[in-house]
Amino acid sequence: MKKQTIFTPLKQRSFRTLFSAQVFSDTGNWFDIIALNLLVAYHWKMDIIANAAIDLAVAVPWVFLGPLLGVWADRLPRKPVMLICTLLRIAVVIGFIFAPNLPVLLALVFAKTVFSVLFDPARQGLFRQVVPEAELAEATALSQMCSNATKILGPTIGGLLMAVASPTYVFVTEAILYGIALIFLLRLPNVKLATVEGKQEEKNFWRELKEGIQHVRKKRIMMVAITLAALNLFFVFLYDAFFAPLTLALQLGQVGYGLIVSSFGIGAVAGALLSGQWTWWKRNPLHMMCFALLFGGSMVVVIGLGGMGIINGSIAFWCVVCLLVGALGAGNAVPFGYILQSETPPELMGRVFSVSNAMQGVMLLSAPMLGVALGRWLGIGAVFAFSGVMLVLTAIAFLIYMKKRDVRPTQPAPVEGIS
Template sequence: MAATKPDRLPGRHRRPPERQATYGEVLAIGEFRSLWLGQAMSLLGDQLAQVALAVLVYNRTQSPLATAAVYALTYLPPIIGGPLLAGLADRFPRRRVMLLCDLLRAGLVAIMAIPGTPFGVLCALVFLVVLLSAPFSAARAALLPEILEGDRYVMGSALQNMTNQAVQMLGFAAGGAVIAGLGPYRALALDCATFLASALILVAGVRRRAAPAVTDGNLPSMWTMTRAGARLVFGDRRLRTLVLFAWLCGFYVLPEGIAVPYAAELDDGRLPVPVISGLLMAAMPTGTVLGAFLFSRFVTPSGRLRAMGWMSMLTCAPLILCAMRPPLEIVLLLWILSGVGGAYQLAANAAFVQCVPPERRGQAFGLVQSGLLAAQGVGILIGGALAQELGPEPVVALAGAAGLSVAAVLAMTWTESRTEIIAKVRAV
């Protein structure tokens, strides 16, 4: 009788398959549901408030410059105050920080909703409301890995990302109609209500936790914590590379900032320019939702880390083809494909969490978020200036080429750093 060949050689073991979390598993966690729902409500209110403020300021001043200035205030405070105020999420209990920020923002927006509020006061209130989003976002980002461990964190981040993109599209699309029915002041009052609802959800659904930083009673100054956070993030090659991956969005978000002049170039009489503008602005968020779902659902945790460099290049490469001045349908496909590649941010975020000590996450996330906003703002500003001289299509193509070059360098650097992080992911 012939001997049979053993299925495995002695001493060899197959690596067990990596466990992937599911959306249902993440949504079954009550604390995550509370964070998720509260964030969605607050973000929807903010989108309505942005449209309401634009209408309110323009109706009062009839000045495009004043309207743009108030909108710019939504970018400035986190860039300036984010690195300093984000440290509050590491000094005090994160749930408490989020609650106080929600209540303070509700009060400030309630004042904005009073008819006849002077323009200067309105600008100051907008600045303070957005400034308070920095410690709130830092506390929330630092709390999420404590609620969702391992691959659940990636799935939860993907679900939150898809929700945020969908809420933004819904808020901007429906904002005009809602404000036409309610008026700008009532829309601001609705935004105030969403902050109060978010606070109630946090009280009911998120449990108390102690402050993450253990001290001897002498709390370090905010400036000391900011410097320590900067040394932590930029002194580690792995973290430095991951931060640059996050800030790469400054290149591929640029097309959204010049979508209106791009739409004017594509106008062939079939669709009004505002409709083309809306389609262009919705293209990348649509791709991001699709990419986040596919990347989180069908790619293993270690596979995401390996694909991160290639995916980052995918965000920029399609934009180069805009130099050929394709028609609207092709432009939409290119921008959607760019948005799909943006799903690499999920892997970068998960790797960042693995590398940052839990008690320092608030400050670290705050620094990254501030740089993210700065990269977006600067990228759009430069893109607008260049589009004035060169036209929108060449500028989008140049942004894609420059971003692809940076992404390629980051991808090569990442291959030297990812092995240790992949080992950590597999061990979870």
């Protein structure tokens, strides 16, 4: 029997089409992040409050509307939901071109995010249906690799285009990306959920929402994984906005800042690639999450000590450290995605994914404010060091808890040989 690699799922036509749509859709999602902030700061000459308002318009729908829209993502046929959401995002992005002021722009950003909040759980549910169980880990890693890559390439290309052209070109390009995603979505098969047919009349909206929440609460491995992922995100976002001042503290300059950020991104892509190539962690993905957190947190402590002037290193040294942090971050994210997919029946996937995103969104909203307060009080390096220590302690605490409670996957996956 031929051994599987991270690219094995692409042999499945349905997954290959869905993955292609994800590449262009995810790139579109991130394409305007820098452009929108540059628009309000440089073109409209507004202060930092406008930039914070844009971030808020992006974050709020994930937290407060995600679980509600997750119900509709499970209720409605997934392919039409994805098609309609993509069409509406194209319309919103074109609307960016004609936005006359900040309130209108914020309303459009909010609307675009709402459509993404509905699109993503529908995509995750369809992902669960078209990927064979034996290839779930590889497909999850490939999807995560795409997500990591587009988070880097999307804003970078959008920002560069913004620097040499007007905002109109950025938004037109983004609309084209969504248009290409739409073409791939049209080629997807119409996959029905036979398990929920005939039951819709017996349910109501709030009962269906409760089903998704209860699935997370009743499955200990799900609750542990989502809590671990949320805490990881919280401690990461304590320092995530401080890389520019960190490079000043490390005396690396503007070129160093670019290299540091690129190292994180390259590490994240490489980590997802390796996690999908060697899937021995499938027997207990929670252990992989914890150990990635443990070693990743240790590297963040090293970065913090550098920012405090305790450790000195060349730019090559800091790039290697950041590369490892990025790779270990993917080593946490891929097993988490695998747990969500493997421990959730397809008919609940939208709701469970949305509940998970909402829990992580709360962390995303609260952590930066605390990070700013800690940074002003203790200094930038201390924020990194504190975050790293907390990541390490979180990993150790969860490893102890899992051993005591014997938290394991419902059905441990067979492990293929190393390819």
